[in-house]
Amino acid sequence: MKIIKSIEAARSFIEDRNIANAGELSQNSVSSKYNDSVDEILQNVRMKGDQALIEYTNQFDRVDITKIQLNHEDISNGAKNISKELFDALKVSSKRIYEFAKRTMPSSWFDPVTGLGESVVPMQKVGLYVPGGTATYPSTVLMSSMIAKAVGVPEIILCTPPKINGMPDDSILAAAQIAGIDKVYCIGGAQAIAAMAYGTQTIPKVDKICGPGNIFVTLAKKKVFGEVGIDGLFGPTETVVIADEIARPEFCAADMLAQAEHDELAFPVLITTSENILNNVEIELNRQLENLDRNQIAKESINNNCALILVDNVEMCVELSNLIAPEHVCLNIQNPNEWVKQIINAGAIFVGDYSAEVMGDYIAGPSHTLPTFGTSRYSSYLGAQQFIKYMP
Incomplete structure (x- = not known):
């Protein structure tokens, strides 16, 4: 201190x-071993698709997954395993996030006098990443997906790493069910970012990737930017x-x-x-x-x-x-x-x-995905504007 x-x-x-x-996160300051590892993962997932995802999950998560995509029963069973208190809290949070996003949503406009206007349209396919590791983050599921839902994004997918039982944490599955997320994939790390950026046999290519992660996830997001949009580097x-x-x-x-x-x-x-x-x-x-x-x-x-x-x-x-x-x-x-x-x-x-700051982390309404590293000088929180496009 x-x-x-x-x-x-x-x-x-x-x-x-x-x-x-x-x-x-500059090229020179990040250890070459991290850069080299992420480059290799991105290349392998681009070339080998699902096979690379399964191999990396075995290597990094120590899990032999039997399937990449979870079905509705998997998600529902996970949601049933959490307490009613937590499930109800997630529902309250989801409602507040959705309502806040709706209030901040910009509108299309047209001025018949000047003949000018602006069309505001949602992105069509968004990929969310929710990390595992030392803690679980059901709130992060909601802080991204409910905003995309409020904006009108028609397809939202989620990648999150498996636990030792081969399934994501039950609280993450509960949040995904509450949010009505279209597809959940049991894949984590830089390989999940690669899959959403390039597409595989199972995981579709998306328009934008959102969500925090470790150094490998962050570097992967940085490297695929341009191929897809990203929310930021956190x-x-x-x-x-x-x-x-x-x-x-x-x-x-x-x-x-x-x-x-x-x-x-x-x-x-x-x-x-x-x-x-x-x-x-x-x-x-x-x-x-x-x-x-x-x-x-x-x-x-x-x-x-x-x-x-x-x-x-x-x-x-x-x-x-x-x-x-x-x-x-x-x-x-x-x-x-x-x-x-x-x-x-x-x-x-x-x-x-x-x-209290902790209210913003879980339930206040605005997303807790916020700029770090001093980047609030030029960037903003993950809000409705991050999931839409403006066309004059």
Whole structure:
């Protein structure tokens, strides 16, 4: 954990990090073994199709899959295995995501006086990727598919890796059922990205690929861009909490830990005008860490990447936040709505003490797929606009 108590030191710290981020996925900075591996996977899937998918699933997931595409019974059985509480929560979330996307959907228009107009049409086929690994992400299924549904995309497919039993996690299948996803494929990793980009005997080629993943998935998305569209290249999660003397330290710490537990490389930052708040947030971070299920991951993030920054006023807090251009910004300050327009670089803004960042992860409505690596300077969240085309 780094504690910084001057605006000059904070600017220097952020600028150094931004330089490091800028090269994170460049051809020269990524290890050649990753690039070479992904190139080989893409080429093999393009040439060998389903056979390559089966071979890579055996090699990387240690699973001998008997089928690539799941049928409706597979999906239904998986959905039945989760608790009613979780199933109902996923349904509530799906409804809110759908309704928010509908409200943000642009419309076609035509002006008979000038004879000019613009036609807004949905993409025809979208591929979603949902990772496996150390956690399961049914929310990610909904945060992409319900937006595509709201926009009117006629065909939505999903690729997700199998567990040791040869099937995806039950919660992911439940989310797919709720979303009414057309086809679910039990394939993960860079090979899934290749399959959706090029098409195989079983998996169709799509117009756009959406979803986060590890370094192999991210590199694969980068390499197939142009063959298909992609939603973005996503790195470890970032959260900036801006707090003044009235902020509640336990809430600030909870917002930071909500992201720290996602990834050892997560970047949680507090920027405050109060030394008392800074000290108490540090205490709260250590106290709350002990009660987290994923506290080992969160501890790595807090110990190695967390920063607590003290500055003179809220204007300086906002300046530093805009320099970071983070995925999430939480405004735990007096009159927070008055500062919203000053936040010009962020994936999403959470306004006030009770606008918990974790709500945005699961149920608020806007997609939790947000720009990282400082890319909120020029890109936006995964919304309706990502699934449509504009034709004048």
